[in-house]
Amino acid sequence: KIVVIGSSNVDLIMKMDHLPEKGETVTDADFFQVYGGKGANQAVAAARAGGNVAFVSSVGEDAYTPQMLKNYKNDSIDTRFVFKEVGIASGHALIMIGDQGDNYLSVAPGANYNLTPERIDEALPVLEKAGIIVMQYEIPEETIKHVIDLSNARNIPVLMNFAPARQFDFSYIPKIDILVLNEVEAGFLAGMQVKNEQDAEKAAVKLIEQGVVKVIITLGAQGAFMLTNDQKIAVPAFKVDAVDTTAAGDTFCGAFAVANAEGMIPADALRFASAAAALSVTQMGAQPSAPTRTEIDKFLKR
Numbered sequence: 001k002i003v004v005i006g007s008s009n010v011d012l013i014m015k016m017d018h019l020p021e022k023g024e025t026v027t028d029a030d031f032f033q034v035y036g037g038k039g040a041n042q043a044v045a046a047a048r049a050g051g052n053v054a055f056v057s058s059v060g061e062d063a064y065t066p067q068m069l070k071n072y073k074n075d076s077i078d079t080r081f082v083f084k085e086v087g088i089a090s091g092h093a094l095i096m097i098g099d100q101g102d103n104y105l106s107v108a109p110g111a112n113y114n115l116t117p118e119r120i121d122e123a124l125p126v127l128e129k130a131g132i133i134v135m136q137y138e139i140p141e142e143t144i145k146h147v148i149d150l151s152n153a154r155n156i157p158v159l160m161n162f163a164p165a166r167q168f169d170f171s172y173i174p175k176i177d178i179l180v181l182n183e184v185e186a187g188f189l190a191g192m193q194v195k196n197e198q199d200a201e202k203a204a205v206k207l208i209e210q211g212v213v214k215v216i217i218t219l220g221a222q223g224a225f226m227l228t229n230d231q232k233i234a235v236p237a238f239k240v241d242a243v244d245t246t247a248a249g250d251t252f253c254g255a256f257a258v259a260n261a262e263g264m265i266p267a268d269a270l271r272f273a274s275a276a277a278a279l280s281v282t283q284m285g286a287q288p289s290a291p292t293r294t295e296i297d298k299f300l301k302r
């Protein structure tokens, strides 16, 4: 079983011809409401990619949340440990997008910060059945640390997508088995500038030296590579017409977790994850764009 522990968000998106100045009202915007949150995106991506997925998350009480839960169930995700927090809204993201793709973005974590270590203890029955645990960083730091401690004690591998990059107790980094990072996150964790693949490799080497078993760095349209103690495996990105790269990293992580759980060799797992991510950028939206297993297999056989 793949256990994803992380955020659930409601994304409210306005597209407009220019972003407002302070105090300005921009009229004639287009509105879209989609479901996001890195945790939820990765759970959905993993489930569609063929994984047996349980999702551990905290949601709130608001008009959008019932549909959010229905969506998880439609993707056959085990939601027994999606906690319904009382008197608070689910996480929300307010996103304004201008015509150049420039944006304003603010996130209210809402119920996501109610996913405390105590909640994790309540979810132990499913955690203990995990073949792999997948996390991101939109939930409290003490929760992440608690999950890492519990998993280490039980020899359950942890895949951590350290996103978004923000302050963390770095003594916990070496306790992570698989770290998945984009260039910004790799630079943040390694304490250096990462502008290209060479820099990214230096950052990965630093993290491996600290004790991380596998570091995967995604490089957008340049592909991705995985570094371990004794090897580097690189995969180019598949050439597709990119429409919306939101959640490309989330789809990559979800699909990689599935490949890993199925025991694919690393090169195949990276190729599988890249194919899923490439397919996701050809569609709008975070969760709606995650491809199914059938779509991924067909794409790989082209």
Ligand code: ADP
Residues within 6 Å of the ligand: 182, 183, 217, 218, 219, 220, 221, 222, 223, 224, 236, 237, 238, 239, 240, 242, 245, 246, 247, 248, 249, 250, 252, 273, 274, 275, 277, 278, 281
């Ligand atoms: P994030 O969304 O976390 O910043 P990246 O932008 O690095 O992550 O993308 C993650 C993965 O998605 C890449 O390694 C690649 O496999 C795939 N991907 C991203 N952008 C494209 C693109 N334009 N074309 C094809 N694949 C892409």
